[in-house]
Amino acid sequence: MIAGLFFAFIAGSLVGLQNIFNSKVNEHAGSWVTTTLVLGLGFLASLTLGLINDGRNLFIIHNMQIWCWFSGLIGVGVVVCLMNGIKLLGxxxxxxxxxxxxxxxxxxxxxxxxxxxxxxxxxxxxxxxxxxxxxxxxxxxxxxxxxxxxxxxxxxxxxxxxxxx
Structure with a gap:
């Protein structure tokens, strides 16, 4: 349980930090460029770390529901809506x-x-x-x-x- 609390706390702090960075990029480049950078760099980092940690096993996926593949599309909505919300509300x-x-x-x-x-x-x-x-x-x-x-x-x-x- 303590490890779960630790990871949740770290995730919250990282989300807060990411939002600060994203809003600064959004001030200069706009929502779609920010979304592309956030998700594109996230993809590259995830792919690199996944290959380092799991190697070829990274691509072995068993019995996953088809709708689970759309998570990345939801991420686009998250980033775009959050950037616009921050711009309008602070x-x-x-x-x-x-x-x-x-x-x-x-x-x-x-x-x-x-x-x-x-x-x-x-x-x-x-x-x-x-x-x-x-x-x-x-x-x-x-x-x-x-x-x-x-x-x-x-x-x-x-x-x-x-x-x-």
């Missing part, structure tokens, strides 16, 4: 919404047993957990609005003082 709020959505849909798919997952019973504790996270998103967004309003009010006061003097 990195922190966009990632917060992505994580909340990810958790909600993972809970839904687990509970329904979709996509070959083992069905996990939906409990009141899980529902409350999702509500707590969604409440956190609201608190985050409302506090952000208050900061913006305070900043605008300070700016108005400073300008008024300059005009008066």
């Amino acid at each position: 990195p922190t709020f966009a990632i917060l919404l992505v994580m909340t959505s990810q958790l909600g849909f993972a809970l839904l798919w687990d509970s329904l047993g979709w996509f070959g997952l083992v069905e996990v019973p939906f409990t009141l504790k899980q529902f409350i957990g999702v509500l707590v996270i969604m409440s956190g998103v609201l608190v985050f967004k409302l506090s952000e609005r208050q900061k913006i309003t305070r900043s605008k009010n300070r700016l108005i006061v400073k300008r008024s003082k300059k005009i008066i003097s």
